[in-house]
Amino acid sequence: MAGHRIFKLAFSELYPNYTNKAERKGRTKAEVDELILWLTGYSQAQLDELITPGNEVNLEEFFRDAPKMNPARAAITGSVCGVKLAEIEDPLMLEIRYLDKLIDELAKGKAMEKIRRTLPAPA
Known part of the structure; x- marks a missing residue:
């Protein structure tokens, strides 16, 4: 099954959208x-x-090659573009949407301390 076309988008092309927002x-x-x-x-x-x-590293490579995805990202919940994060099955699309959600929260004025989730204490 072919991946979504956004997976092949260069991160360098998407990044200005995040900063502009x-x-x-x-x-x-x-x-x-x-x-x-x-x-x-x-x-x-x-x-x-x-x-x-001009850097051609696409989103698939960007997330695949990330040094250490933050385990606290699992605490990111809610919806992006009307899609609940909990319902996203494709692991790469979920990573992309996590980043989208963080940028959305930033643009909505949420405090950085609240946006950067922390891991819950072990039970």
Whole structure:
């Protein structure tokens, strides 16, 4: 089964959409970067390389090669584009939507401390 066409979109082409959305709402590129680093484990230098115009690393590669996906991302809930995160079956699409949800929350003015979830204490 072929993957969704968004999987082949270059991350460097999508990144300006994230920053523009945040900046229109008074947030900063630095905050967008902070959330991406929190989610993926990339360093700022690695992210800077990935967002360089012309870099062809697509979303599938971006998430596959992420140094350490944050386990706290499982605490991200709700809907993105009318689709509940809990109902997304494709693992890559779920990662993409997690990032979308973080950027949505940032643009809605949510505090960074609330956006960056923490892992629940072990039972």
